[in-house]
Structure formats: structure tokens, C-alpha cells
Amino acid sequence: MSEESFYGVTLKGKDDTVEWDVLSNDADYPRGQKLIIKQILLGAEAAEGEFNVVEVHTVKDSLKIPIAVLKAGETRAVNPDIEFYDTSVTFKLIQGNGPVYILGQNLKDDVEVVDMDSDEEDEDEAEEEEVPKKKIKLDNNADAKGKNKKK
Template sequence: MADEFFYGVTLTGENSSVTWDVVSDEDYVRGQKLVIKQILLGAEAKENEFNVVEVHTVKDSVQIPIAVLKAGETRAVNPDVEFYESKVTFKLIKGSGPVYIHGQTIRDDVEPVDMEEED
């Protein structure tokens, strides 16, 4: 069965970062992932200051901004991206925040049935 949890973290101050990682648990043989649904700029953010969140996936080493926020222009983005079986770090590479990251973690998600293998 899948374990699912709400994921909510806050980045405050340039270069602040948070890391999510898979856990070592033989029960989670079918996979672990983190889904990012929304990245939101706080009401306290400075007017006209860019706030940029970069993701770094350790396993395949992709490093790319996934949110560019600015009060008065873009309050929130909805990336709806997923990170599979990899440690990932989110870092506020520009701006002072606060920036809120929302989503969910799914561990041991059951894969769709492969009928050929079942035969």
C-alpha cells in the first residue's frame, strides 16, 4: 500500500534550502516520489523583488529553476512536477522570500498491473 503525506516547506532568505530524500525501507520496493503542486510567494515578500526557487536532483544531477515569483506580477506557480527515487534540494537562489512549497510525498506507490508478468 502507498503512504501519502502532505508536503509543505518554507524558504526564507537568499540561499536558504530544504532537502527531501527517499528513505531506506525495504517495504517501499515499488518507488518513492515527491510531487510539487504549488510554489507560493508570501504576503511579506518585497514588492518587485524576484524570488527564484531552483531544484537540484542528485541522482541525475539536473539543476534548474522551477519557480520565478514577483509580488505584483506572479504570486504563485503550479509546476506539478514529480521527482522519483532521488534526493532533491530546493534552494531560494534569488530573493528573500518567504516562499512556500506545497505538494505530497508518495512512498511504495503500487504500479499499474503488468498482466504479462502475472501470467
């Protein structure tokens, strides 16, 4: 089962940063977390003609890369649809004064406990039920072949 929540942050000026910290030690979610960025928007009050560049820095891969270049009057929104799995992420406005809004989803996966013994018992019962049916079909085929030979 997964828990899903809305993620939204605002970068309000040059060199403004926001960190998303993965909860790797969270016992409730041992399978991990994933952050999905769906949209990055430039605020209505952004300066006309000014470029606003959003950079992401991932801790796990030590990656620093721009993920959005926005400009009032030209590009007000991008839909990157990028995922960050089990790594802390820092978003930084490296150029422009924003505001820039980053929107997405935070998914937390927990472990579903499965009783392996009951599955094995169900499979054994299903196999036992199928075996007689196969034998009956073989017997019917043998009878049919035998009748065909007599004619």
C-alpha cells in the same frame, strides 16, 4: 498499496535550502517514493517588485534548474506539477528573500503480495468451464447445418 502524505516547506531567505531525502533503503517501501510538487507560493510579506527564484537540484540526474520565478505584485504562485521519483531533491532560493512556500505530495509505494498459484488455478478452472460451452455451440451448429442440408 500506497501511502500518501502532505509535503510542505518554506524557504526564508536568499540561499536558504531544504532537502527532500528519498528513503531508498526503507524495507516497507521497496518500490520507491515520489515527490510531487503541486504549488509554489510567494509569502504575503515578500518585498514588492523583488524576484524570488527557486532552483531544484536532483541527486540522481545531477540536474540544477529553476522551477519558479515569483514576483510580488505580478506572480505570487505557480503550479508546476512536477514529479521527482526515487531521487533526493534540494530546493534553494537562489534570488530574493522570500518567504517561498513549496507544497506537494509525498507518495510511498509498497509491494502488494500476489499469490501466483491461486491465479493460475482460477484461470485453469475458467478454461475448463468454457471448453464445454464451445463444444455445445459447435454441436448445435453442426445440427443446424445438418438440418439445413436435409431440406
